[in-house]
Amino acid sequence: MTQTEKLHLLHQLYQYRALGFDYIKHERKLAPPKVVSDDSLQTLSKTLASCQLCALAKCRKKVVFGEGNPNATLMFIGEGPGASEDEAGRPFMGRAGQLLTKIIENVLHVSRNDVYIANIVKCRPPKNRVPLPEEVDACKPFLLQQIARVNPRIIVALGSTSYHHLTGEFDSKITQVRGQVMDFGDAKLVPTYHPSFLLRNPSAKKEVYLDMLKVKSLL
Ligand code: URA
Numbered sequence: 193m194t195q196t197e198k199l200h201l202l203h204q205l206y207q208y209r210a211l212g213f214d215y216i217k218h219e220r221k222l223a224p225p226k227v228v229s230d231d232s233l234q235t236l237s238k239t240l241a242s243c244q245l246c247a248l249a250k251c252r253k254k255v256v257f258g259e260g261n262p263n264a265t266l267m268f269i270g271e272g273p274g275a276s277e278d279e280a281g282r283p284f285m286g287r288a289g290q291l292l293t294k295i296i297e298n299v300l301h302v303s304r305n306d307v308y309i310a311n312i313v314k315c316r317p318p319k320n321r322v323p324l325p326e327e328v329d330a331c332k333p334f335l336l337q338q339i340a341r342v343n344p345r346i347i348v349a350l351g352s353t354s355y356h357h358l359t360g361e362f363d364s365k366i367t368q369v370r371g372q373v374m375d376f377g378d379a380k381l382v383p384t385y386h387p388s389f390l391l392r393n394p395s396a397k398k399e400v401y402l403d404m405l406k407v408k409s410l411l
Pocket residue numbers: 270271272273274277282283284285286288289311388
């Protein structure tokens with residue numbers, strides 16, 4: 193490991209400690225670390241409101257922490273906020289969000305308020321580009337805390353960015369893994385296509401429908 197890599201790792205470990213972790217297994221395949229803090233989601237959200245840990249802080253309007261039932265069985269994790277979400281400070285508010293809401297309510301027959309929705313990064317990347325690895329590294333401890341505090345039984349990874357960063361399986365394509373049920377700590381993880389992809393490729397909706405039937409069978 194180079195000196196820079198060591199410093200980067202140390203920085204990440206300090207972040208985890210500041211968030212209440214006392215132990216993490218440092219592997220590429222990250223399982224949620226054991227949580228020792230019993231702080232609420234609200235406390236975590238307040239910490240994030242003033243976050244300056246990466247360059248996205250400079251161009252965001254609002255931090256998009258996530259929302260939903262704090263005790264949800266089902267959690268959706270997208271990539272990162274877009275323009276509408278940055279304005280509103282809420283996840284999945286634009287066209288992709290409307291489609292996600294339809295999927296949740298019309299296919300899973302669950303109210304959007306009963307699930308929890310978050311993103312890999314909490315601030316909007318400029319021009320909606322894919323978040324950079326250093327941005328994900330800075331934000332991921334917050335997401336892992338969020339997952340640990342909601343403690344869902346099922347997590348749906350929306351799109352390849354979400355799937356890759358949640359599992360560390362950067363070599364697997366979303367087309368190959370979508371619809372599979374994987375272990376993620378104590379939860380099950382099901383990757384599927386991102387709603388924005390569906391807006392551009394409506395013919396892929398039938399695959400997402402099948403993936404959601406699988407999710408429904410796990411509920
Ligand atoms: N796309 C995402 O990945 N997340 C949002 O919150 C909105 C659009």
